[in-house]
Amino acid sequence: MNFITRFQLPLAIDRAAFLDKLGEHFGLTTEDEQSEVRTYTDCFDWRLYKSGFACYATSKKCVLEDLESGEVTTSFSCRKPPRFKEELPEEGAWPAVADAMEMRALLPLVTLRVNHAEYAVRNEDRKAVVRMAVREEYPEGEAAAARCSVYLKPMRGYESEFAALSGYLQTEGLTPKENAGHKKMFRRMGYDPGTYSSKVNVKLSPEMRTDEAARVIFKQLIGVMRVNMDGLRQDLDTEFLHDFRVSVRRTRSALSQIKGIFDDSFTRKAKDDFGYVGRLTNFMRDADVYLLARDAYLSMVPEHRRKGVDAFFQHLRRRRVTERKRMLAEMDSERFNKVLDDWEAFLDSPLPEKPAGPDGGRPVLAQASKFIRKRYRQVIQDGLAIDDATPDEELHELRIDCKKLRYLLEFFISLYPTDKMKLLIGNLKKLQENLGDFNDLCVQAETLQHYLDKIPAGRVGRGEVHISIGFLMGVLYSRQLEVRRQFHEKFTQFAGEENRLLFAELFGAKKTGGSH
Amino acid sequence: MKILAIYNIKGGVGKTVTAVNLAHLAASQGFRTLVCDLDPQSATTFYFRVKPKAKVKSLIEGGKFLDRYIKETDYPGLDLLPADFSFRNLDIAFAETPKPNKRLRATLKGVRDDYDLVLLDCPPNLTKLTENVFHAADYLVHPTIPTTLSTRTLIRLVEFFRDEGLDERRILPFFSMVEKRKSLHRELMASLPREMPGFLQTPVPYLSEIERMGVYREPATAFKGQKYAARVYGALWEELCQRVGLTENT
Numbered sequence: 047m048n049f050i051t052r053f054q055l056p057l058a059i060d061r062a063a064f065l066d067k068l069g070e071h072f073g074l075t076t077e078d079e080q081s082e083v084r085t086y087t088d089c090f091d092w093r094l095y096k097s098g099f100a101c102y103a104t105s106k107k108c109v110l111e112d113l114e115s116g117e118v119t120t121s122f123s124c125r126k127p128p129r130f131k132e133e134l135p136e137e138g139a140w141p142a143v144a145d146a147m148e149m150r151a152l153l154p155l156v157t158l159r160v161n162h163a164e165y166a167v168r169n170e171d172r173k174a175v176v177r178m179a180v181r182e183e184y185p186e187g188e189a190a191a192a193r194c195s196v197y198l199k200p201m202r203g204y205e206s207e208f209a210a211l212s213g214y215l216q217t218e219g220l221t222p223k224e225n226a227g228h229k230k231m232f233r234r235m236g237y238d239p240g241t242y243s244s245k246v247n248v249k250l251s252p253e254m255r256t257d258e259a260a261r262v263i264f265k266q267l268i269g270v271m272r273v274n275m276d277g278l279r280q281d282l283d284t285e286f287l288h289d290f291r292v293s294v295r296r297t298r299s300a301l302s303q304i305k306g307i308f309d310d311s312f313t314r315k316a317k318d319d320f321g322y323v324g325r326l327t328n329f330m331r332d333a334d335v336y337l338l339a340r341d342a343y344l345s346m347v348p349e350h351r352r353k354g355v356d357a358f359f360q361h362l363r364r365r366r367v368t369e370r371k372r373m374l375a376e377m378d379s380e381r382f383n384k385v386l387d388d389w390e391a392f393l394d395s396p397l398p399e400k401p402a403g404p405d406g407g408r409p410v411l412a413q414a415s416k417f418i419r420k421r422y423r424q425v426i427q428d429g430l431a432i433d434d435a436t437p438d439e440e441l442h443e444l445r446i447d448c449k450k451l452r453y454l455l456e457f458f459i460s461l462y463p464t465d466k467m468k469l470l471i472g473n474l475k476k477l478q479e480n481l482g483d484f485n486d487l488c489v490q491a492e493t494l495q496h497y498l499d500k501i502p503a504g505r506v507g508r509g510e511v512h513i514s515i516g517f518l519m520g521v522l523y524s525r526q527l528e529v530r531r532q533f534h535e536k537f538t539q540f541a542g543e544e545n546r547l548l549f550a551e552l553f554g555a556k557k558t559g560g561s562h
Numbered sequence: 563m564k565i566l567a568i569y570n571i572k573g574g575v576g577k578t579v580t581a582v583n584l585a586h587l588a589a590s591q592g593f594r595t596l597v598c599d600l601d602p603q604s605a606t607t608f609y610f611r612v613k614p615k616a617k618v619k620s621l622i623e624g625g626k627f628l629d630r631y632i633k634e635t636d637y638p639g640l641d642l643l644p645a646d647f648s649f650r651n652l653d654i655a656f657a658e659t660p661k662p663n664k665r666l667r668a669t670l671k672g673v674r675d676d677y678d679l680v681l682l683d684c685p686p687n688l689t690k691l692t693e694n695v696f697h698a699a700d701y702l703v704h705p706t707i708p709t710t711l712s713t714r715t716l717i718r719l720v721e722f723f724r725d726e727g728l729d730e731r732r733i734l735p736f737f738s739m740v741e742k743r744k745s746l747h748r749e750l751m752a753s754l755p756r757e758m759p760g761f762l763q764t765p766v767p768y769l770s771e772i773e774r775m776g777v778y779r780e781p782a783t784a785f786k787g788q789k790y791a792a793r794v795y796g797a798l799w800e801e802l803c804q805r806v807g808l809t810e811n812t
Contacts, residue, residue: 166636171611171612171613171779172611172779173610173611173612173636174636201633201634202632202633202634202641203612203631203632203633203634204633204634
């Protein structure tokens with residue numbers, strides 16, 4: 047039932063006392079009483095919240111609500127709360143939820159006890175004239191923190207009775223409230239919705255010392271690694287590991303690209319350390335990438351060939367179990383923890399008055415522009431050298447250069463006009479997608495080749511595995527050719543006039559010697 | 563929107579309880595339902611605990627004059643146009659309109675987007691008002707006590723329809739207040755449907771449970787604990803839905 051008017055019961059007024067008192071003035075009958083425990087869920091990075099949804103599960107059902115109004119959008123019956131999008135129904139608003147979630151898991155956030163009672167307010171003929179609901183909610187086990195709302199719904203033909211009751215409630219100290227929705231509820235429960243993002247988001251000022259700016263960037267990156275560790279260890283979904291790795295990679299990239307800020311041997315050691323941290327997770331990520339794309343792979347081969355391809359995934363899944371144990375053991379090792387702890391201790395230590403590296407004391411804006419300029423030039427130079435006869439390896443080189451350029455743009459985005467930076471990053475992204483697809487297809491072909499004789503054939507049979515995987519490799523190869531054919535067009539676009547002018551405008555060397 | 567009239571020229575045949583119970587069943591199945599109590603005795607209005615209040619104008623003019631008097635009942639999806647003692651003048655009022663037989667039909671057109679079903683509880687007679695009902699309703703549900711007099715009134719109604727060029731297939735009689743221990747009831751229930759093939763097959767027995775509606779002032783189909791009347795009317799409603807082509811709303 048949709049109640050239109052909501053009143054907040056003051057904390058000082060007890061629910062039972064309120065009902066007793068109301069009963070002295072109005073005839074009241076209880077029509078319905080329900081009590082349930084709701085566990086609100088969302089993805090680690092608040093994907094439902096960001097899409098305007100709130101979702102909770104009880105022991106019987108899973109309900110989707112509108113974040114703003116708190117009104118129910120849709121629901122479905124389920125005994126166990128859904129974790130992945132595959133467990134959601136393919137109807138109503140659920141596909142939109144699934145699209146927002148992608149590969150992320152729904153994790154429990156807040157557990158609320160909700161006591162909901164509906165009443166009819168009746169006249170002297172015992173005719174219902176106003177519908178009323180009283181809803182009490184509190185974190186399970188903390189009844190003292192209960193918040194109570196009274197909702198009224200007018201009935202057609204009994205408008206004056208409705209006005210009389212809502213007037214009475216206000217004289218009793220109840221205040222009319224907008225529908226609260228859930229934004230406030232999450233905050234009350236100690237959450238800060240929408241804050242986590244794996245993106246680099248640091249605010250730098252142009253005159254900051256470059257070594258200080260680098261510390262700010264590094265701090266954010268290690269922060270992202272730390273917050274993902276728990277979910278990564280528990281394997282809640284694949285993205286904890288992914289975000290962790292991306293931050294490790296960015297850290298290494300920053301160490302090699304933001305030059306001249308630390309002592310050389312220190313920088314070298316830090317790069318080695320994070321190289322070790324990154325390598326620990328390599329197998330897991332590769333396996334995740336394949337397993338996430340399992341359906342896509344299976345659909346590339348005819349139905350009767352799928353058993354052979356699936357044997358590969360089964361093998362991968364088993365190996366992932368053993369490799370995960372190995373990774374977790376290593377993450378408990380002294381070495382691993384020392385790397386992260388020492389790095390954090392360094393970042394928290396006071397900035398030395400005299401920079402350790404020769405360029406550490408320079409203002410960050412000029413240094414950033416110099417790094418970006420240099421990397422951009424290299425991307426253009428390498429890209430122009432690529433033609434149809436160029437070996438694949440050189441495209442991979444270019445891919446890595448582009449990635450480095452992308453990281454630089456993202457590290458230093460706050461130093462430049464946001465809209466232009468976003469445009470530039472968007473343009474770069476289009477080229478990166480082409481190069482990324484090409485690389486993925488090459489790596490996939492190699493991986494399948496590598497596994498061909500290691501996959502236990504089992505009941506499917508060795509011959510069948512070979513034929514199926516061979517078929518798949520054929521499909522992948524033709525895609526690889528197609529992607530490479532598109533490279534030239536994508537690169538020409540990126541290297542074009544628009545970007546060249548943008549790069550010059552944003553990062554061009556400052557002219558000295560006054561105006562002209 | 564379907565319009566069903568509950569009608570019999572005779573009084574005391576179970577019209578009102580039929581209207582009240584069927585309306586409650588319809589609304590509980592999700593049909594947005596309006597009951598119009600056209601009988602100045604206002605028994606339907608009483609069962610729903612509403613005070614009689616509507617004015618003649620509500621049915622003559624329609625629109626906001628109708629909207630103003632509609633009351634929400636205690637049952638979700640079920641509204642009522644309460645009767646009023648002034649409804650005894652409905653005949654005269656209808657007679658004074660330009661199209662005296664089709665005025666009610668025009669009035670009800672105004673609510674066709676708001677309701678899936680309108681049930682008309684009619685007073686027992688054959689007047690300008692009931693002629694309006696004949697033109698407005700898609701079907702006439704005719705509670706028939708299996709007695710000689712009741713049978714005669716049904717035959718009279720069929721003859722009237724023929725004389726007026728109305729489609730007599732729109733008359734849907736069913737046996738009401740049936741007492742199986744009476745041999746006359748049993749005999750008529752066996753013979754009458756043979757002569758009138760339109761007869762609904764669900765009979766409603768005479769039940770003290772139904773009489774208690776006046777005490778509780780609620781539909782027998784909403785009684786807690788007592789379920790026999792609910793089953794009987796449920797079966798009648800189901801048969802009626804099939805006959806008039808009402809499909810359940812989702």
